[in-house]
Amino acid sequence: xxxxxxxxxxxxxxxxxxxxxxxxxxxxxxxxxxxxxxxxxxxxxxxxxxxxxxxxxxxxxxxxxxxxxxxxxxxxxxxxxxxxxxxxxxxxxxxxxxxxxxxxxxxxxxxxxxxxxxxxxxxxxxxxxxxxxxxxxxxxxxxxxxxxxxxxxxxxxxxxxxxxxxxxxxxxxxxxxxxxxxxxxxxxxxxxxxxxxxxxxxxxxxxxxxxxxxxxxxxxxxxxxxxxxxxxxxxxxxxxxxxxxxxxxxxxxxxxxxxxxxxxxxxxxxxxxxxxxxxxxxxxx
Amino acid sequence: xxxxxxxxxxxxxxxxxxxxxxxxxxxxxxxxxxxxxxxxxxxxxxxxxxxxxxxxxxxxxxxxxxxxxxxxxxxxxxxxxxxxxxxxxxxxxxxxxxxxxxxxxxxxxxxxxxxxxxxxxxxxxxxxxxxxxxxxxxxxxxxxxxxxxxxxxxx
Numbered sequence: 248x249x250x251x252x253x254x255x256x257x258x259x260x261x262x263x264x265x266x267x268x269x270x271x272x273x274x275x276x277x278x279x280x281x282x283x284x285x286x287x288x289x290x291x292x293x294x295x296x297x298x299x300x301x302x303x304x305x306x307x308x309x310x311x312x313x314x315x316x317x318x319x320x321x322x323x324x325x326x327x328x329x330x331x332x333x334x335x336x337x338x339x340x341x342x343x344x345x346x347x348x349x350x351x352x353x354x355x356x357x358x359x360x361x362x363x364x365x366x367x368x369x370x371x372x373x374x375x376x377x378x379x380x381x382x383x384x385x386x387x388x389x390x391x392x393x394x395x396x397x398x399x400x401x402x403x404x405x406x407x408x409x410x411x412x413x414x415x416x417x418x419x420x421x422x423x424x425x426x427x428x429x430x431x432x433x434x435x436x437x438x439x440x441x442x443x444x445x446x447x448x449x450x451x452x453x454x455x456x457x458x459x460x461x462x463x464x465x466x467x468x469x470x471x472x473x474x475x476x477x478x479x480x481x482x483x484x485x486x487x488x489x490x491x492x493x494x495x496x497x498x499x500x501x502x503x504x505x506x507x508x509x510x511x512x513x514x515x516x517x518x519x520x521x522x523x524x525x526x527x528x529x530x531x532x
Numbered sequence: 533x534x535x536x537x538x539x540x541x542x543x544x545x546x547x548x549x550x551x552x553x554x555x556x557x558x559x560x561x562x563x564x565x566x567x568x569x570x571x572x573x574x575x576x577x578x579x580x581x582x583x584x585x586x587x588x589x590x591x592x593x594x595x596x597x598x599x600x601x602x603x604x605x606x607x608x609x610x611x612x613x614x615x616x617x618x619x620x621x622x623x624x625x626x627x628x629x630x631x632x633x634x635x636x637x638x639x640x641x642x643x644x645x646x647x648x649x650x651x652x653x654x655x656x657x658x659x660x661x662x663x664x665x666x667x668x669x670x671x672x673x674x675x676x677x678x679x680x681x682x683x684x685x686x687x
Binding site for chain 2: 434439440442445446
């Protein structure tokens with residue numbers, strides 16, 4: 248879908264055999280979310296395009312699809328931000344520096360951040376959905392002069408659930424990115440906005456016709472955000488969403504992540520709204 | 533300095549109203565300012581006016597016994613605070629607190645209700661605008677009830 252080069256695992260390597268990566272750093276983002284930095288034991292690094300994912304997991308425990316959250320210009324340092332929501336992710340979150348995890352990938356089609364060059368960019372994230380979008384923001388920020396207005400609109404459950412607080416501040420202060428944050432509920436010490444992330448869209452200044460929007464979060468949130476973006480004039484084919492389905496193989500063999508005519512692991516996870524519109528409201532999917 | 537007429541005409545809530553109607557509303561309106569931490573109104577008090585926010589942020593708070601005070605919504609410039617003035621028994625349901633320096637136009641509820649009673653066209657126009665505000669806040673509250681971010685597994 249995008250002109251951005253999609254990275255693939257090394258030619259000739261068995262796509263189902265994980266490469267061992269050592270954890271070099273572990274940072275707690277929130278009470279249930281951890282960011283890990285990893286380096287390949289074979290020294291080869293892992294080049295990726297923003298929006299791509301890997302199959303990640305401790306050997307002998309299992310593996311799960313996790314979007315890459317690091318800088319796309321730093322293939323030597325693989326970064327994953329993982330929320331503890333089950334057995335495998337709990338084991339990943341518990342991995343300390345020195346631990347070795349298995350990594351397959353990168354897989355899938357990414358955001359195509361370069362497609363936004365010359366126009367405005369609206370990035371809308373909900374909850375941990377900011378993690379897959381972080382590489383796109385970093386990519387845009389690194390070549391900021393090539394883009395028009397850039398907005399990062401971020402919704403979370405509470406202030407304690409916000410990810411990448413330091414990044415959000417840096418993007419706003421140093422990269423001329425309009426950052427707006429909203430939470431579902433808050434104590435009175437919170438001076439930011441309280442409400443739904445869609446409420447941030449009408450007050451964001453951008454030219455809808457020349458805007459490319461990237462949206463990631465719970466599927467229902469994406470539906471409402473996409474509707475609001477279309478409402479303010481962004482064409483459906485210029486709204487991109489990152490879909491999540493139960494991915495197992497990551498390479499289009501097993502069919503676990505089939506979404507009507509699409510296999511999310513190879514055709515996505517990033518799709519245009521135009522592609523997903525008939526699928527998103529379908530109850531049997 | 534802008535007149536009340538200009539301030540109301542420029543505010544999104546009153547967008548599209550003709551000059552005569554805005555002039556009528558000006559008779560019920562006054563400029564108000566609140567410092568951070570000051571309350572626009574408190575739960576249980578008579579809802580005798582509503583606020584057209586021109587600048588700043590207002591938090592809607594509710595005190596939950598045993599859990600302290602929680603912010604359930606915020607209202608920024610370009611929006612309005614309060615619809616209890618339109619619905620009996622005309623009492624505020626939440627506290628409204630200035631989070632930042634707030635400049636607003638306060639509209640006297642009894643004055644406006646009387647004008648609406650006298651002029652059904654104005655009443656319908658106001659009802660439509662308040663209904664839109666209520667609709668968006670209700671949708672936001674309903675979606676947030678689902679606690680979407682608490683159950684998503686993206687990433």
